[in-house]
Amino acid sequence: MRFLFLSFRFANIEIKSVKFEDSLFENCYFEDVRSTNTFFENCTIKNTVFYNTDLWEEKFKDCKMENTTFLHPKKGCHLNFLEENDIVIYMVSFLGSLAVLPGNILSALFMDKIGRIRII
Incomplete structure (x- = not known):
C-alpha cells in the first residue's frame, strides 16, 4: 500500500516495528525520532530533514532520496535485527x-x- 506524507512533522516519537513500503515523504521533518525494527523500502524521500534521529542508512532499502538532510544523528549502537x-x-x-x-x-x-x- 502506498502512503503519501506531504509536509508531515514527526517529532518526539518512537516508531516500533513499522515497514514503510512504496511511500512518498515530501517536505517532511523528523526530529527526536527513535525507531525499533523500522524500515523504509522503495520509498521516495524529497526535501526531508532528519534531525537527531536514529534512522541510519541501513534502514533505507532501495529508496530514492532527493535533497534529504541528516543532521546530528543519534549516537549509540546500531543494532541488527535480522532473524x-x-x-x-x-x-x-x-x-x-x-x-x-x-x-x-x-x-x-x-x-x-x-x-x-x-x-x-
Whole structure:
C-alpha cells in the first residue's frame, strides 16, 4: 500500500516495528525520532530533514532520496535485527543459565548434608 506524507512533522516519537513500503515523504521533518525494527523500502524521500534521529542508512532499502538532510544523528549502537541473530541470542542465554546449574545443585546438596547454619 502506498502512503503519501506531504509536509508531515514527526517529532518526539518512537516508531516500533513499522515497514514503510512504496511511500512518498515530501517536505517532511523528523526530529527526536527513535525507531525499533523500522524500515523504509522503495520509498521516495524529497526535501526531508532528519534531525537527531536514529534512522541510519541501513534502514533505507532501495529508496530514492532527493535533497534529504541528516543532521546530528543519534549516537549509540546500531543494532541488527535480522532473524538469524535471534538464535544466537537465545543460545547464549541458555548456555549461561546451564553453566550455573552444577553449582546450584552442589550447593543444595551441601546445604542438606552439612546444614544451613554451618554453611552461613
